[in-house]
Amino acid sequence: MTFEVWISEPVNWVFIVVALAVAGTAVKVVTSQNVVHAVLFLVATLAGTAALFLLLSAQFVAWVLILVYIGAVIVLFLFGIMITRAPTGRGVGLDNDRKGVALVVSSALFAVLTWASLSAFGTAELVDIGEGTPTEVLGRALLGRFVVPFEIVGFVLLAALIGGITIARRDATPADEEGRGG
Amino acid sequence: MIINQFLILAALLFSLGVYGLLVRRNAVMVLLAVELMLNAVNINLVVFEAAIRSTLAVGQVFAIFVITVAAAEVGIGLAIVILVFRNRKSANVDELNLMKW
Structure with a gap:
């Protein structure tokens, strides 16, 4: 498949726009010197990812991504920033001084991953993704073939919930009692 | 659409x-970067599903x-970060050197 054929499909124009938005906002997530801005750029990255999922006819996963990530996880992150009083101003040293090494490592990783996927798939096309995956199929798969992992992941969520409460709760230690008494 | 445009x-x-x-x-920014990586994995999974169309x-x-x-992971991670911040007055991962020698 030549580039001219590829670029002539309108769906690929949509892909280019969304992919540029996703990549640009992802760069800002890891380079922004303002923590709140970094979190808000992650919102844009996740919204672009959901758009990609819609392109790939995975509507249910796209809306789950929007609900769980943009709805809940981002709010958790904002709470974490506010509670830990992360430096929100500019020029406060949000990054360490080994950017060169990190850039080399991540570039090498990107090169290896790109080479691997190019050599494995070449220009293999995605065919027949028009009509979308019905949520019924996902529901039957989740509560049929995958019911055991589904229950396990539910237990993991419960354990994470209880663990999060237990870890973050401020216990009244003997030292606190003494401090209060004295 | 080809598979590789999503994979890359x-x-x-x-x-x-x-x-x-x-x-x-x-530490909160580190967790944010982990979310980016998990998101990349999600894209790969959905693309492969679109390619093989399993029943x-x-x-x-x-x-x-x-x-x-x-x-x-975010729930537990942020709880740990909050606990560390409460005990050490800092959420910077390079200042947590208590167990380093």
Whole structure:
């Protein structure tokens, strides 16, 4: 498949726009010197990812991504920033001084991953993704073939919930009692 | 659409997540970079599902599992960060050297 054929499909124009938005906002997530801005750029990255999922006819996963990530996880992150009083101003040293090494490592990783996927798939096309995956199929798969992992992941969520409460709760230690008494 | 256009975008997102993981000092920002990496994995899973069209939609099911585990990870991770901040008055990972020798 030549580039001219590829670029002539309108769906690929949509892909280019969304992919540029996703990549640009992802760069800002890891380079922004303002923590709140970094979190808000992650919102844009996740919204672009959901758009990609819609392109790939995975509507249910796209809306789950929007609900769980943009709805809940981002709010958790904002709470974490506010509670830990992360430096929100500019020029406060949000990054360490080994950017060169990190850039080399991540570039090498990107090169290896790109080479691997190019050599494995070449220009293999995605065919027949028009009509979308019905949520019924996902529901039957989740509560049929995958019911055991589904229950396990539910237990993991419960354990994470209880663990999060237990870890973050401020216990009244003997030292606190003494401090209060004295 | 070809498979590789999504795979290379996911590889880019994953590499950016690795970069953020290595560069960021604040623990909340490190968790943010981990979210980028998990997001790249989700893209790969959904693309492979769109490529093979399995009857059980396995790729999308596992993307949902990854999203669930990521939510649990953020909850626990931020709880630990809050606890560390409360004890050490800092959430910077390079200042947590108590167990280093």
